Amino acid sequence: MKIAICGKGGVGKSSIATLLILAFLERGYKVLAIDADPSPHLARLLEIPMEITPLAEMMDLLAERAQKVGPYYTLNPKIDDLPERFTLTKDGLRLMVLGAIRTAGGGCACPEQTVLRRLLTYLLLTSKEVVLVDMEAGVEHFGRATVAPVDALLVITQPFKGSIETAKQIVKFSRDLGIKRVFVLGNRVKSVEQEMILKGEFQDSYLLSFPQDEELERREIEGMGLWNYRGILFKNAQELQQKLVELLHETT
Numbered sequence: 001m002k003i004a005i006c007g008k009g010g011v012g013k014s015s016i017a018t019l020l021i022l023a024f025l026e027r028g029y030k031v032l033a034i035d036a037d038p039s040p041h042l043a044r045l046l047e048i049p050m051e052i053t054p055l056a057e058m059m060d061l062l063a064e065r066a067q068k069v070g071p072y073y074t075l076n077p078k079i080d081d082l083p084e085r086f087t088l089t090k091d092g093l094r095l096m097v098l099g100a101i102r103t104a105g106g107g108c109a110c111p112e113q114t115v116l117r118r119l120l121t122y123l124l125l126t127s128k129e130v131v132l133v134d135m136e137a138g139v140e141h142f143g144r145a146t147v148a149p150v151d152a153l154l155v156i157t158q159p160f161k162g163s164i165e166t167a168k169q170i171v172k173f174s175r176d177l178g179i180k181r182v183f184v185l186g187n188r189v190k191s192v193e194q195e196m197i198l199k200g201e202f203q204d205s206y207l208l209s210f211p212q213d214e215e216l217e218r219r220e221i222e223g224m225g226l227w228n229y230r231g232i233l234f235k236n237a238q239e240l241q242q243k244l245v246e247l248l249h250e251t252t
């Protein structure tokens with residue numbers, strides 16, 4: 001299954017993406033994690049040393065296969081070989097980082113968006129494989145339909161106005177793109193009242209709530225990732241993993 005995680009900046013996309021990756025790994029899935037945020041954090045959270053830089057090579061490949069027409073790239077990429085060549089690996093996990101192509105590419109956001117869309121379109125997965133994309137914050141990429149090929153979109157929101165408004169926009173845009181399964185997740189939900197607000201706002205799209213856990217802050221301060229984190233939020237991630245498997249009609 002192919003899943004993307006969206007939402008306003010700072011709502012917890014990368015944290016929840018990481019925990020969901022860990023929950024899928026625990027169930028024996030192979031996971032391809034794609035960090036599509038221009039300011040990537042997944043490698044750090046997954047405690048994968050970023051000593052190799054696949055991006056430069058990917059740029060070469062893009063340059064090989066891309067033609068710049070005016071300010072835009074038209075790509076005719078055969079990118080089914082990208083995952084093997086451009087991923088960092090750790091156990092059953094492979095990580096691909098797209099983020100920095102934007103600056104390396106001289107300001108045009110098109111190549112990596114096109115690569116990502118095509119990857120999501122053409123990757124063929126077995127039932128025990130998952131692709132999980134940690135998207136750029138906000139709604140900009142919806143204009144380029146980057147996430148249109150996913151099986152499910154997870155929209156993260158905190159129980160406050162700003163992120164709720166962004167989440168609503170995302171839900172609307174993703175419906176316009178024809179994404180059928182759009183699920184909203186609350187993060188840093190501190191009370192039943194806050195959860196009621198979110199359920200009221202998103203109705204049937206609302207899937208579950210992640211509470212606040214101060215351990216995340218402690219880990220941030222100590223520069224630790226989440227690889228061995230098994231606190232309360234991991235339980236929620238396990239529940240989310242189960243729900244996704246059920247909702248997307250996969251066998252565990």
Ligand SMILES: Nc1ncnc2c1ncn2[C@@H]1O[C@H](COP(=O)(O)OP(=O)(O)O)[C@@H](O)[C@H]1O
Nearest residue numbers: 009010011012013014015188211212213216220
């Ligand atoms: N449920 C939570 N409890 C406590 N801290 C959290 C929680 N979710 C996220 N955080 C913290 O909030 C900050 C932003 O989270 P992050 O996952 O990087 O958000 P995003 O990827 O959406 O920008 C991080 O410092 C993270 O540790």
Ligand SMILES: [Mg+2]
Nearest residue numbers: 013014037041
């Ligand atoms: Mg992030």
